Amino acid sequence: MTAKAMLCRCEDVTLDEVMEALEAGHRDIESVKRYTGFGTGWCQGKQCVVACARILAKATGRAPELPITPRPPLHPVALGVLASLGDAEEG
Amino acid sequence: MAPRRILPTDLPPGSPLARRLAALGSSGRVTVEHDGSPVAAVEGEPLAVSLLAAGQLTLARSVKYHRPRGAMCLRGDCDGCLVRVDGVPNVMSCQTPARAGMVAQSQNAFPTAGIDVLRVTDWFFPRHLDHHHLLVQFGGALNRTMQVFARRMAGLGTLPDAIASFPRSESLDVDALVVGAGSSGVACANALARGGARVLLVDEREGPGGMRRDDPMDDRAYPGCDPAVTVRYGAGAVATYDDETLVIHEGRGVTVRARARVFATGARESVGVFSQSDVPGVFTARAFALALCHGVLAGERVALVGDGLFARSIAATLGDRVTHSPGAAVVEALGGRAVKGAKLREGGREWTVKCDALVVDGELGAAYELAGQAGASVLWSDGRQCFVPESDAEGATSREGVYVAGSLRWGRIDHDARARDGAAVGARALRDLRGEGR
Ligand code: FES
Numbered sequence: 227m228t229a230k231a232m233l234c235r236c237e238d239v240t241l242d243e244v245m246e247a248l249e250a251g252h253r254d255i256e257s258v259k260r261y262t263g264f265g266t267g268w269c270q271g272k273q274c275v276v277a278c279a280r281i282l283a284k285a286t287g288r289a290p291e292l293p294i295t296p297r298p299p300l301h302p303v304a305l306g307v308l309a310s311l312g313d314a315e316e317g
Numbered sequence: 318m319a320p321r322r323i324l325p326t327d328l329p330p331g332s333p334l335a336r337r338l339a340a341l342g343s344s345g346r347v348t349v350e351h352d353g354s355p356v357a358a359v360e361g362e363p364l365a366v367s368l369l370a371a372g373q374l375t376l377a378r379s380v381k382y383h384r385p386r387g388a389m390c391l392r393g394d395c396d397g398c399l400v401r402v403d404g405v406p407n408v409m410s411c412q413t414p415a416r417a418g419m420v421a422q423s424q425n426a427f428p429t430a431g432i433d434v435l436r437v438t439d440w441f442f443p444r445h446l447d448h449h450h451l452l453v454q455f456g457g458a459l460n461r462t463m464q465v466f467a468r469r470m471a472g473l474g475t476l477p478d479a480i481a482s483f484p485r486s487e488s489l490d491v492d493a494l495v496v497g498a499g500s501s502g503v504a505c506a507n508a509l510a511r512g513g514a515r516v517l518l519v520d521e522r523e524g525p526g527g528m529r530r531d532d533p534m535d536d537r538a539y540p541g542c543d544p545a546v547t548v549r550y551g552a553g554a555v556a557t558y559d560d561e562t563l564v565i566h567e568g569r570g571v572t573v574r575a576r577a578r579v580f581a582t583g584a585r586e587s588v589g590v591f592s593q594s595d596v597p598g599v600f601t602a603r604a605f606a607l608a609l610c611h612g613v614l615a616g617e618r619v620a621l622v623g624d625g626l627f628a629r630s631i632a633a634t635l636g637d638r639v640t641h642s643p644g645a646a647v648v649e650a651l652g653g654r655a656v657k658g659a660k661l662r663e664g665g666r667e668w669t670v671k672c673d674a675l676v677v678d679g680e681l682g683a684a685y686e687l688a689g690q691a692g693a694s695v696l697w698s699d700g701r702q703c704f705v706p707e708s709d710a711e712g713a714t715s716r717e718g719v720y721v722a723g724s725l726r727w728g729r730i731d732h733d734a735r736a737r738d739g740a741a742v743g744a745r746a747l748r749d750l751r752g753e754g755r
Contacts, residue, residue, distance in 0.1 A: 231591055232384075237381065238380060276704060296690055303570075
């Protein structure tokens with residue numbers, strides 16, 4: 227296996243790629259996300275958003291003020307569960 | 318050498334973990350199946366822990382490079398433990414209790430997760446394969462080729478064996494919803510219920526205690542819930558919007574309407590970013606500690622790095638069975654299919670340790686996502702080096718009716734302080750519910 231430092235395990239985004247994004251002029255976390263695709267995988271950034279923010283803080287001297295928008299769902303949900311929400315039993 | 322189960326008698330008498338394991342007893346032994354082989358499990362323990370105990374470190378392959386993946390966090394924060402269970406793809410095995418006869422299969426690999434020929438992707442792209450960038454930059458034929466390539470190589474699992482039917486959803490109306498049954502969540506729910514509010518307390522785990530469940534040095538009983546609190550375990554809140562929260566309880570959708578929402582979702586552990594940090598056998602200290610609390614030693618030769626609560630508890634429990642480097646940082650994990658060692662650094666000195674489990678107690682990050690979805694303002698904290706929901710002294714956020722409590726807002730504080738904070742936040746939410754001023 228080749229040595230890679232994974233910043234985002236879910237999408238296989240390496241630390242190298244984030245550094246390249248910085249070199250290409252992307253300084254805010256949202257555009258680094260769009261450039262590399264980090265934080266868009268299975269876990270939706272539970273580990274890598276904060277890791278990337280720390281890297282940005284170190285590299286640019288300024289941490290991002292806001293995280294990327296935390297969108298639902300927190301964990302993946304079966305479409306069948308969402309489809310069943312229409313016909314609820316009142317409790 | 319491989320992970321294995323330990324007995325209370327393997328531990329020094331009187332150790333808190335020995336007492337916990339003795340209390341677990343030997344009941345509930347069942348058999349599950351993994352890639353055609355029988356695996357001994359304890360009913361109700363996380364399936365990922367059963368697989369770990371059987372030495373199954375590699376459970377899947379990563380989407381792009383087909384690098385080996387295994388459980389890393391054991392608390393639903395990574396992609397490491399996804400398996401196909403009973404014909405359903407992408408099941409987070411660390412969040413799935415083991416049941417007799419369960420059939421688990423590794424996924425996303427050809428032919429198996431152990432020997433995956435698509436792993437050549439990793440060697441073809443020694444630095445990285447930047448598909449987003451490529452797809453944007455090149456038009457025409459290359460783009461189309463890349464699309465086909467990406468589609469063939471990437472993706473998670475394959476469709477389920479059968480069309481499942483889903484149970485009818487449920488909808489609940491309460492005064493207050495508390496998410497997270499750790500020390501602060503329970504204290505908060507109790508304060509609300511004792512003040513007469515109708516409270517629902519949910520937690521994705523199988524019982525209360527939060528991080529205390531995973532601390533092998535903590536064998537004290539968890540404070541009980543007031544009988545007036547409605548409690549649901551195995552119930553994870555996954556989305557929240559307006560005054561509604563979607564909870565998945567044992568595979569069923571539950572929509573909860575609540576005037577007050579309290580998030581006591583704690584902090585996430587990490588191993589940090591270093592070369593090869595994704596190799597199976599690299600665990601967060603909490604994951605390793607969690608497995609220990611189920612009587613599973615996730616490695617025979619353990620390199621432990623960091624000085625957080627879980628690292629200290631592991632060191633205190635296992636003594637000289639682990640090599641503990643509290644002040645070191647990991648430079649690189651060694652090994653291909655499973656971790657074989659680590660290069661560590663401290664104060665200008667670099668050295669290599671051999672291990673079959675690399676356990677790292679890295680930086681914490683507040684689990685802010687649900688509070689953020691609910692509309693609370695979430696900002697970077699220089700002190701904690703992570704994003705944290707803004708809150709006043711009593712846990713109220715910038716969004717009316719949304720509160721945060723416990724480690725989520727303070728970082729790792731001790732149990733009594735978390736409980737006190739939860740009670741104070743509960744009292745505040747109660748006053749707001751009654752329409753009283755501050
Ligand atoms: S999500 Fe299950 S081990 Fe991380």
